Amino acid sequence: MPEVFSRRTLLAGAGLLAAPALIRSAHAEETFILGTWGGDYQRLQMENIEKPIASKLGIASVVDVADELPRVAKIMASRRLPRGQMDVACVQAVQAYSMAEAGVLEELTPDKVPNIAHVKAGLGMTCFAPHIWSPQILSYNPERVKSPPTSFAELADPKYKDKVGFPDVNYFYVMMAASLYASGTSTDFVKAKELLTKVNANGLHLYPSTDAGGPPFKSGEIDVGVMWLARIAMWQNAGIPVAAAFPKEGCILYVSGMVVPKNAPNKKAAFAYINAMLEPAAQIGFAEHMGYLPTVTTATLTGKVAKQLAMPDPEPKLMPPDFAVTSKALPDVTDWWKKTIQHV
């Protein structure tokens, strides 16, 4: 068989074919893997962090869209590999704490992420950069409820029989809110279970997603519930008759942010992205479009969003979850919720 191409010719040809890709990669943006939720959150990340700030730093995300727990599981499962599958992972503070406990997260210090120095007290952790936060409040329909509810215990009041409801996905935060009323702490799940059992007996409606929790206020199915202040602002903007009432016992805080696994392939880009996320403009963008409060002292809200998200005077007790307890209690509470509250 005659030799059509010599080995040298083949190698030269392959080199020529690969040249455009090699030349392009030298000039292209540096990519990193961003593990995040889809939908509005991802869109707003692109519009408020990546396009206006991060892209100017020469970094671009390759998005890995998934729910939070599969994302956490992926990081945990690959923690012993030298090269991980994610550079930045978006997670709630509760999950970040558990992952930090397991030793899989990179510390985020001001020399790596300069803007971390501006994070508000009580929101961040050594390995966690908070992105958004919102207090958990009592939601009510102002057209039908003339005197707003003042405490979590009112959800068990017979005057709201069959008119109480909230998204099932928030069950753990609801348990903490019940604990806060019953004990003054966020971790007394024995008392929380007692109170939630009464609320359930009062005809509690559970909805399969956060979005599904808004329309029942409009249809008249429910009059009161528990929700994030951020979501109330979104629902109000969508024309749903709903308002926020701050419970007198205080509010549990929902805090969500970003972490960098220790084995992240591109930590430099990850730190740069997280720093961009903490820029005031990015923070204000999220507040305006999603109703979550900025996590840095350098971002100040103005106008309509400032009014919608304003804290009452005097400011209520704002309580972040006690992560050391919650991460351990989560499986038991989840099991109890499944078998007691969800199970008719």
Add this chain to the structure above:
Amino acid sequence: MRQKLPLAAAGLLGPATSVVVLMLAAPLALLFRDSLNRFDVTELMIETVTAANYTRFFTETFYWEVLRTTILVAATVAVLCVALGLPLAWRLARTTSRWKSLMMLLVILPLFIGSTVRTVGWMILFARNGMMDSVAGLFGTRVDLMYTTTAVIIGTLSVNLPFMVLTLQSVFEGIDDRLTEAAQGLGATPSRAFWRVVWPLALPGVMISAILSFILGMNAYATPVLLGGPRFQMMAPLVFWEFNTNSNWPFSAALAFILMATTLLLTSLSNFLVPRRYRA
């Protein structure tokens, strides 16, 4: 040449068998291995060999009730599928109308839409102040089907029925119409001809269609979650809950295996529902 045949057959079967083994058996083996592991809050899964996940299922009433609900819904849907699909499939198989293709298209049209999207349509119909509720309101009553067992059964039925009709239609097409004519020629009424001649011949096919619907019902996920709501418990959503919400992969793997085993067992037992002489 004859001696080379087994080798040739092996060569033909080899690739497909390898794909099945790789894509089905290997993940199942991994899943089974996971089901014997132990869950830990921090580590998520600790490698060990324990039957604790299976024991947990069989010793707690809650899980038995979820399995019972799953079987009841799947069986109800299968029976309704037979009841509704049989006349439709029979009519489609026997019609000589020039609209037959169009009728077939109408039957399979719902399969053009993803089951989740279809379920969202049902949600609009069933929701409070939704279409059904609004129409009922005109007559001074309310129809609040959302988050009920009825809603789940209707939703699952709508997913499974086209499969049932398509399968039964091909079964009836395979039964020679001259057999009915012969029976009628020997004095049988049309209904007697159907029940004494067509039905026994179709029974194995009907059973396979019902099993298909049953299996789909046992594994239904989107419909129970969206139309049943958080309080409606079926096995597939429970597997996902344990996997996704609780991160308990070992127990979730055990649940998946129990669901598979139950489905296989009931499917095997259903064979006995067909009299021996009619079995395929």
